[in-house]
Amino acid sequence: MDYSIYSLSLCIALPLMIFFGFYFLLARTPDKAIFGNYICSRRIMGVAMLLLAANYSVHFFYGIRFKNVNAAILMNMSTYFLCYWLFSSALTTLLNRFYITRRRLLTHIGLWVLFSVLSAIVLFRLPEGIAQKTGLFAMATWLMIYGFVLARRLILAYRRAVKIFDNTHSDNIGAYIRWLSVFTYWAVVFGVGCGLLTFLPDKYIYVWILSSIPFYIYLFHCYQNYMLFYEKVENAMESEIVSEDDILCEADTAEDAANDMPSCYAEIAESIKGWIEDEGYLRPGLTIKELADTLHTNRTYLSGYINTSLNTTFRDWITRLRIDYAKQRMTNHPEQKIAEIAEASGFMSQSHFMKTFKDKEGCSPAKWKKAQKNIHNSQFIIHNS
Known part of the structure; x- marks a missing residue:
């Protein structure tokens, strides 16, 4: 079997993933306290990128897909599950600075460990045939539902932010964060697609690698552009937080x-x-x-x-x-x-x-x-x- 397309797709995708990952982690931002939330979001995204790059590296240098298919599927599913959480956390943090909490972090790490262990049991302990296929279908369904739940949470945060801006500011601040909505829907399609493509025959696996390239280029472009407007958006969010405090102070006389x-x-x-x-x-x-x-x-x-x-x-x-x-x-x-x-x-x-x-x-x-x-x-x- 000729795997030249597969190797070429990895050669193109892997350097981009490594560059994006380290850029998100290390690139400089304006030396202002207000950019703290943006830096946190971008670093989480950088970790997600490097995690995916590590996944690509194992495929490229060790050819695990062609040596042990089950091990490759397990690695992909475990990586996607964790990256779903990292991607959604990075984007939701831009809209809600209080999103990441210790309890939420431990909960999702626990879910990731449980998902990975159960996937390993299905792939390596269940006999091949109906039992294993049923187990894989259940795990793939869990992965997709998990992605949809995280995406829904992000979309709700986006809509709440737009509603806040529309009810408090005369300028269309929501236009500055519209890319979050577009990217979320694209991420759902891409993420679910990648989960399904994991089970494709070997000769077609390059499809999910090549499809990731425009997806991450778009993400990189959005983060770069968003930095130009971030201060304006964050100031609007901060003013709303103050306004909410004012409302709470008036709660006693509301009736x-x-x-x-x-x-x-x-x-x-x-x-x-x-x-x-x-x-x-x-x-x-x-x-x-x-x-x-x-x-x-x-x-x-x-x-x-x-x-x-x-x-x-x-x-x-x-x-x-x-x-x-x-x-x-x-x-x-x-x-x-x-x-x-x-x-x-x-x-x-x-x-x-x-x-x-x-x-x-x-x-x-x-x-x-x-x-x-x-x-x-x-x-x-x-x-x-």
Whole structure:
């Protein structure tokens, strides 16, 4: 049998895995305390990468797949189980700094040991045939369910973070962590696929090795880009932690305050009306806490008013105000450039303004501006005819 493709795939994948692993462990980051969580996440990811690299090395240098298939399957399944935990922990830590605890660590290590021991019993103690195949199917099912559970936990953490950002910040902070959601779904497909490919005939095993290359390149690229936005995201998370503490301090009076909600909302509505007239929503980086301080009200009440009375999130509400302002400005000042309109309307950048405008209006600002000009010209012709 010709194993040249198998060896070539390992030659390509192994150096990349070693490079990524050591880079995640040793690469420098900005010397700021706020990056501590990012460093922790990246180091966990580095350990996962080097663990996979060690797995690849055993396959490459010892050809274990072709000497003892059962030993190779056991090594792969045990490695994947542990890496599932490391990958999910690294990514979840970016969204929840309190995720890794001593109890959780011991629990997952215990599960990994138990899974590895039971897999060894199935592969080396059960007789070949129906019994062993049934045992392997059970272990593979356990591995896949474990991966799905960890992925679900990460997705829930991601959605919670996006909900927090949408209800507390005017800028689309969630866009900075969207790669976590994309990567998680990709990781589920790839992880489950690798688990299944472990049982493929020898001549096809190179498929799971080659499929890992774009997967880890994408991960490396995401971590590099995310570092540029991490401080902004972490600051947003930190401000929310403070806000939660404030809410807890007010818990004793929450029941009495609930009875005053209608009158409270009426006062908030009146205050917001004046704030909108003063165009306070144009300030970049606006947060709900800052707006609550400006309106001399409680952040919890303000959030409740926006969510229930306006039936929207804080971010979507501010975005709509800014889009309407931008449309008015483009109508009244057609000579202004899109970049000037974006800046004047409180958006983070021209690209962010253009994307948001298209999502809300169904066309680009330039097309909307052109359409308005055509409408104005048509009305002018009709008026003069």
